[in-house]
Amino acid sequence: xxxxxVVDDEPRIARFVxxxxxxxxxxxxxxxxxxxxxRKAAEQDFGLVILDLLLPGIDGYDVLTGLxxxxxxARVLVLSAVGDVESRVQCLRAGAADYLAKPFxxxxxxxxxxxxxxxxxxxxxxxxxxxxxxxLDLRRRVLLDGDRSTALSQREFVLLGHLMRxxxxxxxxxxxxxxxxxxxxDPGSNVLEVSVARLRGKIDRWHIETVRNVGYCFSA
Amino acid sequence: xxxxxVVDDEPRIARFVxxxxxxxxxxxxxxxxxxxxxRKAAEQDFGLVILDLLLPGIDGYDVLTGLxxxxxxARVLVLSAVGDVESRVQCLRAGAADYLAKPFxxxxxxxxxxxxxxxxxxxxxxxxxxxxxxxLDLRRRVLLDGDRSTALSQREFVLLGHLMRxxxxxxxxxxxxxxxxxxxxDPGSNVLEVSVARLRGKIDRWHIETVRNVGYCFSA
DNA sequence: CTCCACCTGACAGGCACATGACAGTCGGAT
DNA sequence: ATCCGACTGTCATGTGCCTGTCAGGTGGAG
Numbered sequence: 001x002x003x004x005x006v007v008d009d010e011p012r013i014a015r016f017v018x019x020x021x022x023x024x025x026x027x028x029x030x031x032x033x034x035x036x037x038x039r040k041a042a043e044q045d046f047g048l049v050i051l052d053l054l055l056p057g058i059d060g061y062d063v064l065t066g067l068x069x070x071x072x073x074a075r076v077l078v079l080s081a082v083g084d085v086e087s088r089v090q091c092l093r094a095g096a097a098d099y100l101a102k103p104f105x106x107x108x109x110x111x112x113x114x115x116x117x118x119x120x121x122x123x124x125x126x127x128x129x130x131x132x133x134x135x136l137d138l139r140r141r142v143l144l145d146g147d148r149s150t151a152l153s154q155r156e157f158v159l160l161g162h163l164m165r166x167x168x169x170x171x172x173x174x175x176x177x178x179x180x181x182x183x184x185x186d187p188g189s190n191v192l193e194v195s196v197a198r199l200r201g202k203i204d205r206w207h208i209e210t211v212r213n214v215g216y217c218f219s220a
Numbered sequence: 221x222x223x224x225x226v227v228d229d230e231p232r233i234a235r236f237v238x239x240x241x242x243x244x245x246x247x248x249x250x251x252x253x254x255x256x257x258x259r260k261a262a263e264q265d266f267g268l269v270i271l272d273l274l275l276p277g278i279d280g281y282d283v284l285t286g287l288x289x290x291x292x293x294a295r296v297l298v299l300s301a302v303g304d305v306e307s308r309v310q311c312l313r314a315g316a317a318d319y320l321a322k323p324f325x326x327x328x329x330x331x332x333x334x335x336x337x338x339x340x341x342x343x344x345x346x347x348x349x350x351x352x353x354x355x356l357d358l359r360r361r362v363l364l365d366g367d368r369s370t371a372l373s374q375r376e377f378v379l380l381g382h383l384m385r386x387x388x389x390x391x392x393x394x395x396x397x398x399x400x401x402x403x404x405x406d407p408g409s410n411v412l413e414v415s416v417a418r419l420r421g422k423i424d425r426w427h428i429e430t431v432r433n434v435g436y437c438f439s440a
Numbered sequence: 441c442t443c444c445a446c447c448t449g450a451c452a453g454g455c456a457c458a459t460g461a462c463a464g465t466c467g468g469a470t
Numbered sequence: 471a472t473c474c475g476a477c478t479g480t481c482a483t484g485t486g487c488c489t490g491t492c493a494g495g496t497g498g499a500g
Contacts, residue, residue: 153477170359174240174326184324186236189480193457211360212456213374214243373488411490413446432445
């Protein structure tokens with residue numbers, strides 16, 4: 001089925017989880033520390049990493065971000081005794097594929113593992129969209145530029161994504177209205193201009209160049 | 221690069237479609253009624269007519285047959301909110317070159333227009349137009365000469381594009397007025413001279429040579 | 441020299457785009 | 471249920487560029 005990595009410092013739990021997953025036909029490896037997990041993940045490709053957040057040494061959250069930094073397409077299911085919302089949100093925002101609080105039912109874990117494995121390849125192979133120093137996180141809808149991180153709304157995100165994907169080229173107004181708004185005719189309003197203005201307000205404005213009578217062009 | 225006629229009673233749609241086509245370098249005229257369309261088509265030759273089937277006054281279908289009756293070599297692309305098979309069949313049987321149901325994607329319309337216009341040629345719209353050291357970016361509407369980059373207005377762009385495409389040859393005044401402005405008569409003003417002067421102000425002026433009593437010629 | 445074609449600078453109206461304000465919607469929190 | 475804030479579309483207004491027109495200038499041909 002799939003190649004999985006279970007990261008847990010508690011041997012009993014690791015073994016328990018591994019067994020369950022193996023019984024479903026998966027090939028499972030284990031790591032007992034965050035360092036080991038990062039090393040193994042760097043060497044091999046896992047379909048999914050099941051990561052316990054409470055690890056000795058490195059903080060589990062750092063392991064999560066480390067895994068994603070190593071491989072932007074990595075998928076991580078976080079297990080945690082800490083079930084509070086903040087932790088969940090933090091992990092999911094950081095790019096975790098799923099989050100399961102202990103104590104959990106094995107059946108649920110298996111189900112979640114399967115559903116995570118089932119969905120991955122098709123939708124977004126790419127996790128990041130990078131142009132110059134700007135990096136758009138396609139999962140989190142966040143724009144990273146140097147150490148600055150900017151949250152984007154839905155429209156802004158789709159619009160910027162479109163512009164960045166075609167960086168250096170001109171995106172025509174028609175194209176943007178059609179692809180970002182789904183309009184096949186001129187809306188008769190200035191939605192596009194307004195959205196571009198809002199976007200410019202969030203990023204260094206000169207990145208989006210306007211090409212009169214044609215459209216807009218993103219440049220680094 | 222063709223002379224097109226867009227027939228639609230809805231100004232917004234007409235404008236939108238025209239823009240899209242103009243952005244591809246076509247010269248577009250519009251007609252708001254079937255009568256106007258027939259009159260214009262009788263006076264001038266259009267490479268393609270984009271006809272909305274739902275018009276006030278004359279039935280769109282009658283306009284289609286009228287256009288074909290006037291000029292049997294006319295090519296008509298029918299747009300219609302009615303997407304049913306019967307309507308499609310009827311129009312195509314009547315001689316329409318193509319049929320596109322609303323709502324449609326602009327990209328598809330442009331693609332269909334191009335495919336109707338192009339017999340064999342024009343596979344990929346070129347990105348650059350180069351003559352000597354001068355390179356015209358057809359997408360960004362920018363002129364690059366060495367390390368210098370010059371922004372061009374719409375008219376300047378189309379005009380320069382025309383001249384560069386026929387570099388070394390003389391473009392007659394009529395030809396330019398017709399292809400760049402869509403005029404089929406002398407406008408009785410000096411638009412052409414003024415535009416050439418403006419263009420000369422932006423590039424090294426000797427590139428555009430005037431051929432007295434005939435027209436202009438671009439050289440490297 | 442005179443005429444004619446063309447050049448050029450000035451100008452005005454219009455258009456494209458930018459921007460701030462406002463309103464409706466929606467989801468989440470109280 | 472109500473409030474609040476984020477998001478998004480609309481509108482009014484402002485600004486600068488584009489573009490056609492015109493008036494006057496220039497230079498070559500006859």
